[in-house]
Amino acid sequence: MELDRDLLLGLYSTMVKIRTFEMEAAELFASSLIPGFVHLYAGEEAIATGVCAHLSASDYIASTHRGHGHLIAKGGNLNRMMAELFAKRTGYCKGKGGSMHIADVSIGILGANGIVGASLPIATGAGLACKLKGEGAISVCFFGDGASNRGTFHESLNLASAWELPVVYVCENNYYAISSCQRVAMAIQDIAERATGYGIPGVSVDGNDVLAVFEAAGEAVKRARTGNGASLLVANTWRHRGHFEGEPELYRDQEEHKLWLAKDPIPRFEAQLIERGIATTEDLRAIDRNWQDEVRQAVLFAEESPDPAPDELYQDVYAE
Amino acid sequence: MRTITYAKAISEGLAQAMRRDPRIYIAGEDVGIVGGTFLATQGLLAEFGPERVRDTPITETAIAGHAVGAAAAGMRPCIEIMWMDFMGVCMDEILNQAAKMHYMFGGQIELNLVIRVPEGAGFRAAAQHSQSLEAFFTHIPGLKVAFPSTPYDAKGLLMSSLCNRNPIIFIEHFQLYGWKGEVPEEEYLVPFGKAAIRREGTDITLVSWGWMVHKALAAANQLAQEGISTEVIDLRTLKPWDQETVISSVRKTKRLVIVHEAVRMNGFGAEIAATVGEEAFDSLDAPIKRVTAPDTPIPFSPVLEDAFLPNELTIAEAMRSLL
Numbered sequence A: 001m002e003l004d005r006d007l008l009l010g011l012y013s014t015m016v017k018i019r020t021f022e023m024e025a026a027e028l029f030a031s032s033l034i035p036g037f038v039h040l041y042a043g044e045e046a047i048a049t050g051v052c053a054h055l056s057a058s059d060y061i062a063s064t065h066r067g068h069g070h071l072i073a074k075g076g077n078l079n080r081m082m083a084e085l086f087a088k089r090t091g092y093c094k095g096k097g098g099s100m101h102i103a104d105v106s107i108g109i110l111g112a113n114g115i116v117g118a119s120l121p122i123a124t125g126a127g128l129a130c131k132l133k134g135e136g137a138i139s140v141c142f143f144g145d146g147a148s149n150r151g152t153f154h155e156s157l158n159l160a161s162a163w164e165l166p167v168v169y170v171c172e173n174n175y176y177a178i179s180s181c182q183r184v185a186m187a188i189q190d191i192a193e194r195a196t197g198y199g200i201p202g203v204s205v206d207g208n209d210v211l212a213v214f215e216a217a218g219e220a221v222k223r224a225r226t227g228n229g230a231s232l233l234v235a236n237t238w239r240h241r242g243h244f245e246g247e248p249e250l251y252r253d254q255e256e257h258k259l260w261l262a263k264d265p266i267p268r269f270e271a272q273l274i275e276r277g278i279a280t281t282e283d284l285r286a287i288d289r290n291w292q293d294e295v296r297q298a299v300l301f302a303e304e305s306p307d308p309a310p311d312e313l314y315q316d317v318y319a320e
Numbered sequence B: 001m002r003t004i005t006y007a008k009a010i011s012e013g014l015a016q017a018m019r020r021d022p023r024i025y026i027a028g029e030d031v032g033i034v035g036g037t038f039l040a041t042q043g044l045l046a047e048f049g050p051e052r053v054r055d056t057p058i059t060e061t062a063i064a065g066h067a068v069g070a071a072a073a074g075m076r077p078c079i080e081i082m083w084m085d086f087m088g089v090c091m092d093e094i095l096n097q098a099a100k101m102h103y104m105f106g107g108q109i110e111l112n113l114v115i116r117v118p119e120g121a122g123f124r125a126a127a128q129h130s131q132s133l134e135a136f137f138t139h140i141p142g143l144k145v146a147f148p149s150t151p152y153d154a155k156g157l158l159m160s161s162l163c164n165r166n167p168i169i170f171i172e173h174f175q176l177y178g179w180k181g182e183v184p185e186e187e188y189l190v191p192f193g194k195a196a197i198r199r200e201g202t203d204i205t206l207v208s209w210g211w212m213v214h215k216a217l218a219a220a221n222q223l224a225q226e227g228i229s230t231e232v233i234d235l236r237t238l239k240p241w242d243q244e245t246v247i248s249s250v251r252k253t254k255r256l257v258i259v260h261e262a263v264r265m266n267g268f269g270a271e272i273a274a275t276v277g278e279e280a281f282d283s284l285d286a287p288i289k290r291v292t293a294p295d296t297p298i299p300f301s302p303v304l305e306d307a308f309l310p311n312e313l314t315i316a317e318a319m320r321s322l323l
């Protein structure tokens, strides 16, 4: 595939942006600056990056408990995201959502979600809204291998195929749902086989190869945009961290873990960019430094922001 | 004024709202071709076509869940879950998604979403097709709950729901679909949180909603023949509910009987009793009484189901016991 330089560097930049944010969040959590639960996306950046590169602000995404990467790739603002992690009033949700519930409806982010598998019907409905409005927008659903075992998966894919909705279902198979291994939790190896049951295309790709994701997502997005309905895209990957920060993680094989760390999507893509003469190491380090600055800025913004006042507890229960 | 049925009042309200607001669409099982199991969406498919009147597969989770997504993306879905007893199948979509989004996202997303759902016993339909579960939904901040007892309120509350900006559980009663009443042809709104005083009185306050309002009125008629004057209040919406009207009535009559078809424990009657106890204890001349179904599943046998349901006799008896 021939892709132009800006696009390639953009893919690299988005992946690094996510990784930088996530590693900062890991440190902040370890130093008890972030309350609650934080599920990091480190290691899976190629997926959100390759998919969201096809989307604009008028398209929708529905995300998961491991949502930071999706939100950043869709254009989420780092300051407001970080402030939300810090539970500050300037955060996306005014401190009422936290890591698992960040949304930015103005750019089509219908929220991270604390309920596994809940993104599926939500994205399906957003797809119906796109179809009824007829303005060419589409909807993308992110969910995990674990979520694909829930009933919402079946009901959503069935409805989307029956109604020919413009939805791309992106299953991030990191082989684990907490300790539950994909190979044990289902009797099939390739989750994409499930698409057959709904009469829609199902494709599996190397989820640590941003170009492979970009290409496969491009097909699925095109199909949705041209009125040809839904698809299932399975991206196989690995989370670098525990299920959530601070989890002891006693169930993954350390040898397998090392093998996957060696397939880290970011150094892998960096090597390709350099080998193909798209960028020099210095170009890439400049991108890295930029995101380190931006993330540091975001932390400052969050630290300096006020907490919500106690009586904000009562606000926004209902729209009036 | 002309009279029409409760079912017709609903379909007329839907049609008028849909003509005005292109974002409204309907989805549910059998809502299109057959016009709804109880004919509350009759005629809409013919007028609005299959894009806006969508017969769905048997897929309650996706009916409720897709509606959350469609509403978040700017539509105004009015979905139907065929039977209150099936709400358990889509409870996450209601409890954790619809009810929470506005608050959890800091007010960014508004869900203009109406879930129409019939409930009620008396059809010998047994334990899985008869339950009154309204109290469940009043326990969830973020939801509103309407429960009309007349054709007039059915249309007016539905029109209000369809221009409200929050997720609404709109409960209809099976026994009422064929009931006729006066309904204006034009559009009108019945507000949330405003009870209707169905009968004025001075000796006892009877509070109810849904089908039981009619049983309460029958009991009040009986007691009138015994010289007792009853005030009958129909709450019309349970969340929010009209505390003011109930409390000022209790201050006048000094006696309160609450009637509901739902089982007793933690039924909405418990909330009303607690509130009146907190706010108007000093006005009461007698203990608050609840007339409810017992804490059992709903039986099939007509003999047993009749024993399960409150009726005008059991209501009248409870009222006499306070005097």
Ligand SMILES: Cc1ncc(C[n+]2csc(CCOP(=O)(O)OP(=O)(O)O)c2C)c(N)n1
Pocket (backbone or CB within 6 Å): A065, A066, A114, A115, A116, A117, A143, A144, A145, A146, A147, A148, A174, A176, A177, A178, A243
């Ligand atoms: C309905 C539901 N069940 C269980 C949980 C607890 N839980 C949170 S994340 C998770 C694992 C999800 O696995 P997967 O979908 O593969 O996503 P991953 O964490 O691997 O990204 C579980 C069981 C939940 N939040 N929601």
Ligand SMILES: [Mg+2]
Pocket (backbone or CB within 6 Å): A144, A145, A146, A172, A173, A174, A175, A176, A177, A178
């Ligand atoms: Mg997983």
